[in-house]
Amino acid sequence: MAAAGLGLAVAAGAAGLGFAIARKLTAPLSGRIFSLTIRDILRRADGDAVVLDLTPATAAPGIYNLWLEDGGWVRLGRVIDQDAATVTRLVESAAPNGALRVGRHASWSGIYYRDPEDAGLEAEDVIVETPVGPAPAWLIRPAGNATNDWAIHIHGLASPRAGTLRGVKVATDVGLVSLVVTYRNDGEGPRLGSGRSTLGASEAEDVRAAVRFAIAHGAERIVLFGWSMGGAIALQVAADREFDHVIDRLILDSPVLDWHETIAANCARVGLPRQVGVLASPWLQLNLLACAIGLSSSVPLDTFNWIARAPALSVPALVIHGTADTSSPPVAARRLAQLRPDMVQLETFLAEHTLAWNSDPERWARLANEWLAAMRAA
Template sequence: MDGLRAGSAVAVAAGLGLAATAGAATLGFVIARKLTAPASGRVFDLTVRGVMRREERDAVVLDRTAGTEAAGIYNLWLEGGGWVKLGPVIDHAAGTVTRLVDSVDPKDALSVGRRASWSGIYFRDPADAGLDAEDVVVETPAGPAPAWLIRPTVTATKVWAIHIHGMASPRAGTLRGVHVAADAGLVSLVVTYRNDGEGPEVGSSRSTLGATEADDVRAAARYAIAHGAERIVLFGWSMGGAIALQVAADPEFRSVIDRLILDSPVLDWNATIAANCARAGLPPQAGVLVRPWLERGPLARVVGLSSAIALDRFDWIARAERLSVPTLILHGTDDTSSPPGSARRLAQLRSDVVQLKTFHADHTLGWNSDPNRWTTLALNWLTTRFRQS
């Protein structure tokens, strides 16, 4: 009898263990699918609660969130079309904030009840940023990738800047840094890459977290060199930072890539996945469940990827000794997506080549929180040496 009970207990425990294992595997699969999902449209999760005149300017009342009450300048994308540039907060209420409106396009777009999406992407396109751009095409291994070629109004140097946007963000997001490059006399190439919603579409349209996207940026670097670039600066935002680091480490470009400016870069995908699990309300440890679905070929193909992703190649804490290009990191201390701790650790490990400057801001919103300081830091990083180019 006792033996039968013991056997039953073992069987029950084994059954529970298998169920837990299956549940963990399923969770890892779901997170992997979410992480690599094809580019999609914006989520309009805010409602315009009021529009009024304050301080001889229009002002808008919005639901109070960590984003809408943050210091700085931002944008509202209006559902159905419309673009609202917002200035500072001028009033707080229990559940709302009131911000001054800097501009609205079209002028009649802003009205009570409109659904909106909060964004740090401040310029809609080069013209909106006051920049003259030429539409060019970079031939990449994935196919033709549209890009903006922006020449400075001052005398151009033979240094080019390649601006690399992040996951689920359009290339327009990098225009916040193009002004800096232009002021330093750099020619800017604002690129797209495979499966970002603007570049060529391949396979299942899923992101490979920078692994194959880096090949398209390598093609952009070759384009710059073929068109007169003698040195290249890489501006990388979020996953664009991870791509920039991959390209900078490539022996092909070791003599030409001069320095990096990285905003909220992904420096370790494992830490980043854990942080995003926590942000989604899951235990950070759930990130471990994702790795097999990304790193093992058969499982990666089930997720929808054409091949496995070597996540360790993106761990620049472990690979810190491989860094050789001077790098400025601009990172928000409130970043809930790309852990600021990784940036601090890398700056400590490689203080000889990495400089870290922090902002009281969330992911890729340092410029928005303090445009003047962001611009000054980046421009100083460039012009210290490039004035003599």
């Protein structure tokens, strides 16, 4: 009896942990966490510099954004000094004026541009009619305006569409029309049910609607830019026979190529054993349990496993991945590139999740330009 009771207790504990992981993973969008404090501001001949606590993020090479708790943002450039506790970075720009002040709380981010205007782009606000309601999108045309080649930009889980503007600038520079989409329960698109994410499963329906919008407005060839979960969505949409004639190429930054691997990695990221990630799978994949965590339907995790589905990959993909990515580690990207060297070009950066552009914007743009130029030349 004692052994049976212990077994039941262990099973209940495992079920509870799986429930908690699944709930956390699919949670509705929450606000930013302002965990950094501006420790000092240095006035220098070559521009201001800001002193922050030393973390792997704040010491990373490249350019980043510091979003301030009570409004405004600070664009940061290279590291100019570092000690055991702090790092000092040059300030590229700050807004609004006077935003830079000692003691202000801030949030570190790779989202470099606030909106299209901030990125130097002219955008038209349009609506994509999705199966669950209208989803706002930005339509951005290149200079000259006469092209049938489009790019659709798909943001990731818990990230706003503004994060994709890093890629939109590249697409615009090579003459593509860009459609920057939203989707259900992302904080900007339609809110459905509990507001929880289905990890790209139902969200892909809204991106399919965006592809149809592009076709209806003249697109003849489309490249999908997908970031993180947006990469998983892009792969699902590109596999649809409906779009065989129009989706020409993919550019995927830090894509989720296997949710089982990504869930395990995120467990390790927060100090849990990787193996406990498997406990979340039933709560996501079985209808009754999925409803219990607040989802309207189950998530078919195996359809997002592109290592198993590698033979079905039919659209050429440029995969950009950070070697320091702890959220969606590059192991799956390396494996996919080995399995399908005919379809996948993998380029790695010394960067965390979705921060390859920030670590080296010039190289990111050059790789994307070369990939898109091949499409335009075909």
